[in-house]
Every structure is written in C-alpha cells, then in structure tokens.
Amino acid sequence: MSQGDDYKAIEWQDDLENDQVATVHLLAICPGYQGRSLGIRILEEAEEIAGRNGKKALRLDALKTNIPARRMYEKAGFSYKGEQRLYAENTGMTDFLFYERSIFTDVQTGPTGSxxxxxxxxxxxxxxxxxxxxxxxxxxxxxxxxxxxxxxxxxxxxxxxxxxxxxxxxxxxxxxxxxxxxxxxxxxxxxxxxxxxxxxxxxxxxxxxxxxxxxxxxxxxxxxxxxxxxxxxxxxxxxxxxxxxxxxxxxxxxxxx
Structure with missing residues (x-):
C-alpha cells in the first residue's frame, strides 16, 4: 500500500519517493494462531515482495497502546521514527507510532564471491x-x-x-x-x-x-x-x-x- 499524508510529517531514515516505499497499514493474526511468530514471518514476506518490486524501505504504523505489536515490530528489526496524534474512525483521536526498516536490495546475502x-x-x-x-x-x-x-x-x-x-x-x-x-x-x-x-x-x-x-x-x-x-x-x-x-x-x- 502507499503512504498516507500523515506519513509525510515523520522524519524517516531515508528521503524516498512514494514509489520507493512499501507500507503496511494493518497487520492482524487470528487469535488461534498467535504466539507462533507468524507476524514476523508475514513482515519478512512483505519485505521480500517489496524488494522484488524495487522498494527501498518498508514502513508501518501502530497504536501507541498496542504494546505487543510494537514489540513485534522492534523484534523484526523496525526502527521507531516518530509519533503523531491522528484521527481514526474506530478510536477517535489516537497516538500512533511510526516504524521503518530499510530493504536490502542492492546486493544479495550469501558469500561475496566477486x-x-x-x-x-x-x-x-x-x-x-x-x-x-x-x-x-x-x-x-x-x-x-x-x-x-x-x-x-x-x-x-x-x-x-x-x-x-x-x-x-x-x-x-x-x-x-x-x-x-x-x-x-x-x-x-x-x-x-x-x-x-x-x-x-x-x-x-x-x-x-x-x-x-x-x-x-x-x-x-x-x-x-x-x-x-x-x-x-x-x-x-x-x-x-x-x-x-x-x-x-x-x-x-x-x-x-
């Protein structure tokens, strides 16, 4: 998904154009499948797909009160980049935290042969x-x-x-x-x-x-x-x-x- 206007106010790690960024706006795991690191695996797959499509960063946001999600994003290697108070239909005015992870695309992991x-x-x-x-x-x-x-x-x-x-x-x-x-x-x-x-x-x-x-x-x-x-x-x-x-x-x- 593309970035919303609220993402423009955040001081991101890299100054990238919209078409260089992939964004995850909602990530939810069925309660019966929680606790199996599926969220991290989904984020890794999202990064792989974004990288294949030429994206340079994966960004996302989370409710400040959603501590489990914040811990998962940090565990997955995302860096905290800022906070905004925004309006959401289901919560009203709410504090959101924004995270980013650079996508490693210029070189491939594996032995550096050449x-x-x-x-x-x-x-x-x-x-x-x-x-x-x-x-x-x-x-x-x-x-x-x-x-x-x-x-x-x-x-x-x-x-x-x-x-x-x-x-x-x-x-x-x-x-x-x-x-x-x-x-x-x-x-x-x-x-x-x-x-x-x-x-x-x-x-x-x-x-x-x-x-x-x-x-x-x-x-x-x-x-x-x-x-x-x-x-x-x-x-x-x-x-x-x-x-x-x-x-x-x-x-x-x-x-x-």
Missing part, C-alpha cells in the same frame, strides 16, 4: 553504519548486532540490544572491543537459531576471535582505538574501522555456515 559483490556489500555496510552512528547515536556493539541481523535476516529481541549498551570497550574502559562483542553475540544468536550445539558455538567464537585478531591486530579497544576515550574525541571516530569489521564479520559468518 570483487563487485564485495564492493557493493562494503558500500551498503558503510552507509548503514553511518546512519546507525549519526542518526541513532548507537555504539559499536549495537551497530554490529543490527547490521548483522539485517544482513542475515535474523530478528533481535530488544533485550539483546539493551545488553550491548555498555559493550563499547566495557563502557569506555578500553577492554574487549564492541565490534568483537557484537559479532560474538550474533554468532551465538544465529547458531542457536540453526540448532547448532553449544560446542559448535564455542568453537566458532574462538575461531572468529583468532581470525579477527590476526586481521586487525588486537581484540582490545585500547589497542584498536589507541587514543582511548576522552572528551576531546570527535564523535564516532571508529566509524571507518566499524565498516571494515562488520564486513569481516559478515564474510566470516557466511564462510562458517
């Missing part, structure tokens, strides 16, 4: 990292988790993202880098969803850490970010490193599957 594929993936990741850093002001661990979840189409619980709030060098202490922490967390989430054993997950984390250290020279924030953290640092000074690390993590995970 140089062109790798370059397209790098461009996509760099753009996504930039937006998560500067528009959402997220740290490296949460940015890594979100990027990988979108690339592999694995929804994240809000609690998972919350657990990574202080993982940028252990709250700026300079300990293990958030790029490593976020990737290790995602490996556990992805492998568990694939019914891998705990031993498989442990071995994959060990091997990832070893290869990351060989590629970047260290696992520690104080080494990867030699200046440490100070009030005089420019914001998000690890942006370039983050893009490289997310691409490395993506290629490592793809190669391990």
């Amino acid at each position: 140089g062109r594929d790798t370059e397209l993936m790098k461009e996509y990741i760099d753009k996504r990292v930039h937006k998560l850093y500067w528009d959402e002001d997220l740290n490296c661990a949460r940015t890594t988790l979100i990027c990988l979840s979108e690339l592999f189409k694995v929804p994240l619980e809000e609690q998972v993202l919350s657990s990574a709030i202080g993982l940028h060098g252990a709250g700026k202490y300079g300990a293990q880098c958030g790029l490593v922490e976020g990737s290790l967390m995602f490996i556990g989430i992805l492998y568990q969803s694939m019914e891998k054993t705990e031993n498989d997950i442990v071995e994959a984390c060990y091997d990832f850490a070893k290869q990351f250290e060989e590629e970047f020279g260290s696992l520690r924030c104080c080494r990867l970010r030699p200046t440490g953290f100070s009030k005089n640092d420019p914001p998000h000074m690890c942006e370039q490193l983050t893009g490289k690390a997310v691409l490395f993590s993506y290629e490592y995970i793809n190669g391990s599957l």
